[in-house]
Amino acid sequence: MKNRKRFLPLALAISGLTSASPAWSDLALNMTPGVTAMSREIYDLHMLTLWICVVIAVGVYGVMVYAIINFRKSKGAVPAKFTHSYTVEVIWTVIPALILVAMAVPAARTLIKMQDTRGSELTIKVTGLQWRWQYDYIDDGVRFYSTLKRDANAARKKGSGVDPKTVENYLLDVDNALVVPVNTKVRLLVTGSDVIHAWWVPAFGVKQDAVPGYINEVWFNAETEGTYRGQCAELCGMDHGFMPIVVRVTSRDQYKTWLASQRTQTSSLAQAQ
Ligand SMILES: [Cu+2]
Secondary structure (H helix, E strand, O other), rough: HHHHHHHHHHEEEHHHOOOHHHHHOOOOOOOOOOHHHHHHHHHHHHHHHHOOOOHHHHHHHHHHHHHHOHHHHOOOOOOOOOOOHHHHHHHHHHHHHHHHHHHHHHHHHHHHHHOOOOOHHHEEEEEOOOOOEEEEEEEEEEEEEEEOOHHHHHOOOOOOOHHHHHHOOOOOEOOOOOOEOOOOOOOEEEOOOOEEEEEEHHHHHHEEEEOOOOOOEEEEEEOOEEEEEEEEEEOOOOOOOHHHHEEEEEEEHHHHHHHHHHHHHHHHHHHOO
């Protein structure tokens, strides 16, 4: 009876977690396969490594549990007296080394591909600054800032009186999204203007440090139209959590129209200055 009482809260907690509650079904623990060939490749590498780790863990813990149960003192087990074994040492050095090489080869291949910006059709300079992003379409003369949306910025302030739950895409929306055409190899030149930031959009498999004084190159080619969100992934100061990234992937025609409207805005701004 006493035991049953002790285990009741645990049983309730487990049943609460495993029942089909909405909170549980929304819980996505794994990586997203994303919407680019590169993000899918990264996802496959991640799954490969995960399953290798699972097999190793099952093997190691299996042997350990087997030994604990079958060779326990109460069963009359007598400890072995040997000090070392060359054969075992060679096995436990060579096998892990082979596993590491087997994982490193495809990972290195993917890393090299991620840096290969040859054949890109569009170049955008991305500058991280406290606490927003600047996008510069360097071949098209379009440049703008991308800042956390005003309603979310107001709601996040202490004593604002606004319930963040009423703000759509709270802390994940910006005033001016980065717009790119679908099925286009987009090269990003990522840099920072004050401290280190990082431009991270999980659906593209892109996470690139934005370091002042350096220009890091990265690319993506989104295959599906839509809105993709990311965040700064390098602690960059007080408002690090308030500089989201939004990328709108549109058709090529829509992109052309958008670019033309932005060009007019940028040139009228330049004239006004
Ligand atoms: Cu940051």
